[in-house]
Amino acid sequence: MGSSRSSSSIRCQSQGDASGWSRSQSILSAVAYPSPCSKSSSTSKSKSVSNGSNESEIAYATASMVSRSRPDRLEEGYGTRTIPTSTDIECLGDISVSKESYINTIYDTIGLRFDDVPNSGGVAADAESGVVSEITAPRYYVPTPSISVPQEMDFSAETAIKANSTPRANLLAGLKAADHPGQYVTAAEYLAVGRKQIGPRGWETNKPLSLQLYSEGASLAYRTGDTNTMNVLLDNVLSRTDLTVMEKFRAYEIKIIARHSADQYHEALALGLGVLKQLGLPLLIDKPRSKVSVVIEYIKTKRALGKRTAEELASLPRLTDERIGMGLRISELLLSSCYQAQPTMFPLLVFQMVRATLKHGINISASEALVTYGILLCGAFHDPQRGREMAKAGELILETYEFKKSRATLGADGLIYHWTAPLQDTLLREGHHLCVEYVESRFIYTVEGLIYHWSKPLRDSLEPLRESNLLGMKCGDIESASLSLNLYLARTYYSGCQLGGSAVTELIDRHIEYQNIDGDDSQQVHISSELKLECYFLALKKLRGVEIQEDERDFDGILAVAKEIGNQVLTGNIYLIRLDLKVFFGEWEEAVEMLISAGNVQDTLFATFAGLRWTILEGIISMKATRFSKKMSTSLKWRRRAYTAVKRVRGWAKKKNPNIEHSLHLLEAELASLKGKKKKAISHYRHAIDTAEKNCFLQDQALSNELASLYFASIGDTTRMSIHRENAIRCYSEWGATAKVEQLRLK
Template sequence: DTSSLEVVRALLADVQIQGLLLVGCYRSNEVGPEHSLTAHLEEIRRSRRADITTICISNLDKKSVNYLLSDLLRLLPRRTESLASLVLQKTGGNALFVEQFLSSLHDEGLLRFSLMTRQWEWDMDGILARDIEDTVVEFVRAKLLRLAPEVHEALKIAAAFGTQCHEDLFNIIDKDPCRLVRTASALDVAVSEGLMAKVEGPAYRFTHDQVQSAAYLLIPRSIREAFHLQIGRSLLKHSSDEDMDKYLFVVVDQLHRGAGLITDRDEKANLAQLGLLAGKKAYACSAFLPALSFMSTSLGLVVDDDWDRRRSLCFDLYNSCAETEFVLGDFETMKRHLDRIFQMAQSLQETLRASYTLVQSLIAQGDTMNAIDTALAVLESLGEVFPSDASKMLVQQELIATHKILSTKTEAELLQLNVAEEDDKMKFLNLISTATYTGNKQTLFPLVVCRMVRLSLSHGVCAESTVGFGFYGVILCGHLGDLDGGYRFGRLAISILKKFQSRNFHCRVQCLNYGFIANWREPIQSSMPHLKRAVDVGLTVGDTEYAMVGAHLYTGTALCVGYPLDTLYKEMKLYSNQMMEYKQQYIWYYNVPLRQATLNLLGRSADPIKLVGEEMDEDNLLHNAEENPNQGLLVAVIYFYKMWLQYLFGEHDLAAATAKKNKSIVTHVAARFPVHCNHIFFEGLIALALARRDGKIEHKDTIEKAMAQMKIWASTAPWNCQHKLELLKAEYAYLEGDVDAAVLGYEIAVKLAAEHRFVNEEALALERAGIFYLNEHEHATAHGLFVRACDCYERWGASSKVSHIKRQYL
């Protein structure tokens, strides 16, 4: 079924599962080209997420049937050959059919054990004359009909629940005074007949799905709906509160199957309420497809009059459906449900929940302008007004005012702030904080964050406050250069998150802290497990937007620290599939340049300095992005990875030109350490390489700026930046002709990069040192360094760089 296929999809998309063997079986005559399983298997084949081996198992042939009979009857195969031919003729070799047919022959005395001869005997003429149904289901059904009436009734009840049912449910049904025989006792007879098995639970399970199908056929088609409704009503009537909590899904499922026969309006409304409760419970368990099924069926139970009589129920149902559809990426159906809410709403309060879902969906689809405008309109209605065009002066004033208020508070005082009640303003501010950061309204971003912080200080903290304080830390680190202050507020956000124990905001806060803040102080590699965990938690609670943001941050971090490229690209593809699956297109686009850059390094592109290949065509993507005012961040990311590759492959003039085009990158990615720090680092290396050819004067400002900035960062994050600074210093000494300083600088840069586990930058330092020694005419030393560089690039997985060095220097 659909839910099972979604479980398979989730398992295949889980990058933490390194080895998994999944065995599934289906009947080919029941799964055609249009079946969902066929489409699902084809999707897996195309995505290359797993290897699929298909094994076709046909019915038993005469030889197999004969071996089965020989083993079963303890007779030589030549003695059972005639019986095997007859059994094959009657059953067609269907394994279940063979088993049930032999059982029926024994029941009828046509296959019997002779005490006189002490061996099995059979009546060939009687078996030959034995009439047999066309299908195994009909055959088993005929066998069931020979059982006692009370067993029939028990089997019908069991079959109505599916292939397995807990004994507690039968006991609840048996509380009905009209029932004279215990269901479980009657099913024990079926157990003795081999039709059912008693399993752990305690529960009863049909021994084969075809047996369950045969038992279900005992219920005439014309009364099946009524039969399910009767079971559901009985369970609802006789269940205790504890039973209802435990078996809510089962009760609602039975009632939904018979809902078409309910005519009483109050009963329909009560069932709709019950179905909504089941849907919310499934949603909380991250079972989004079953949740939507419960909610959608319940939605069909309400009519137009209920908008007047049961207004709260209607809004809750439509909103819950839309929210679940958003998580599943079904934006079209979600929009229809939201439109219905806006149509029926009579107050701002009745539209807030729907507006929140609408803004979320617009962001997910990359329509950040409309998302921001919609949220700002709602905030204005709630009393929080923002300027249509925020000036830099206004932004500076807001930041100064917020800093002034915060400077009077100690961390202990901030942690002891009063807890605010649920705040709609904070919900919408939290929602557009990311959109204003990534979109073209970046001057609005600090205003939104400052408003969140000040509302938290004045009205008390709520779960959304964690995002406000986290983003304030991002601003301090990336925009104001206050790394200590930013780190402080990143830790504060995590502390407040622990106070609220809110899993719904875990993913967001972890992404902010470990994707933007902690790297300025802590070893960058330590952030990777936190970002992976954020992805898992985000998907679990339905925060698909930030789960995919976390995936993007994780892959970007992994790429910059020298994570094995082959393994990384496999993870990238899995995350890429998830981004598309959850309709998070805007994040998918930001991640494309990372994937293509990885392919280039792996040697899977025609030209290693052009972002053209399996994932993207840089000309098309840049053209589309540059024409869209919302895509400034995407343009900056494309240019960054293009510059990086150009420098790595020795195209310094092209790299310098690309860096020059990307002057706005600091505006877009100021707080993102892997991009901001590496942009400054490589811009400095490019300028140093060109200065040796053109002279220092033309590139002096770029060189001095890069070295000064890296010195500051190395003082706060030596693990991440000291080896970069040492390489810049070595290259500068090389430029100045200070051979001794250059030799020492390269040695330190290589040593620190290795100690700090940056194999990619260890390789780069070795390569640059090799070039230095080559120009100093120390060819043996240079050769040894190039060999070591190749070894490091190979460990990284950058086969195109290995080929480049061998072609250029070895």
């Protein structure tokens, strides 16, 4: 994989040996997959499904990195950034592959080596049977290696393929093999043989064949983690003066994707803008934009769209200009870069894509353009109904033109790309996955993660996100798979699922199922996605009262990496989860300091539920700061900030967002308490508790009870104070926040 992709083998280590972990190894895997919502009363017990473990005995693992890795490469690069990918090569059709180098490498179903069998707890060894064993109460830490530098592929004689006689035959054999993620190494070998056969003179004798051997060879090198070979092959293509920018386009596409994988968003943005300039297309300048300029462009785009329905948008003529199609594809790739590196430029790029689609017609990038416009409508312009209409238009385009299948198909002379048109009848009708986004996986992530949460319960998105993760892993779109996995685990946290439950076991089962069916391709994630997962796992440790190891990376360490790579979205999410913890533990003064140091993160979180959560926490913290601020001017400043946050949440609630109703009641209760309106405060506290319970936000039900208890204590009502305090303890206990329960009991 690219330099930010990582794979790992998970090895068991007893608790007594845990002190030897590297800083990124001990990651809590105790998030719960959603169980049926517990309709708890003050005396009821939680109905959430648990994994049967004691709260004091927790297994640690990087759930997103359950994989297979060769033992001889496991220890190579502790303490660095990316683990090299390794592959168990299997036979495909008439492709003959030697496996002598793998005879002594035996794995069980989650990547444990044969001699790493736990004595008790965890997942019992079952390599011979190939069946997932019983998962018992975990009594072992399950660390993962640190991230190391990707290694160059070693095409040794021991893994030699049965080469064909001509470069073209080897190209086709490699492309067919590449349609299976478990065969990427085999595919890369075929193309390497083809390049050797055609030689340097191939650029003169058969330029199209050489171009595909080098471009798709670079793609496969990227897929297998061989970044050195990838860069050499890309440079060979991009440095040639006898190739046009359109001929070099595939190489540029791969290079931008690789930059994304390495979290090099500024570099990817600069590269993509350079390609657009070479294509002679309208160009945006890489710089921050004002809100006024964004609003002006939004008005232009809104007028251009008019009142077109989803069906009308999906019925637009097809794009026929290949140059425009390539420009839209580059713009599509740059959306991630803008969102991460230049957030205020992001909406302008979206508006430009939408207007280009309306003017020139639909190609494969049109769905992404309309769906992303829907994200902006929901998050920035408070129109979730129209946003869902854009999501529907994107889905109709995928279904109508069969774009779900692939961006390219395999013909008699190699790959046929579809920058301008839907799939045609070719030799490989079912589509081709080679270094091509599997559109369906990304579509599910986008609409479930960034659009539907404005109008439907968070828990309703969990199953689609799991499906998106599986689709991405099956076809090799690791980026979409890791994004879906990350969002899934975040949603279990914010929707109030139990902290200690079945998430780890079910997630491991899905990875095992994928490995057993589709072969040996390692499960890998973006560095940024992995860091987000680490952040959530650290939060769960704190809530459950588990100390992190001395050499384990803490929140400050994760934040330092996020700032180093310039990932503003990751930075915002880290501040959010830390702020959430400060509120739950009642560390109000520290929460105020963090709110100040974080600055304005709304621009980076605006389209996500995380952005809503940030505003809710900001309102609660600002009202607390109003109370304990010593200076009148400071108190007034915090009061104004609280009013602004409450006003924003009220606006979202008017749009019938089901995920913030209880939070608005809590904000209104705190505001009424601040103003001394007793009757109104009591009413809103009651509604906050009841609504949180009804909508299954167990953690917010606990928080609302706790804050209500503090309010009743402040007005001298000790009876109701005690009732709400006990209810808070019960809810926190059902949620699994052991440390918080202990804190309340000690007060």
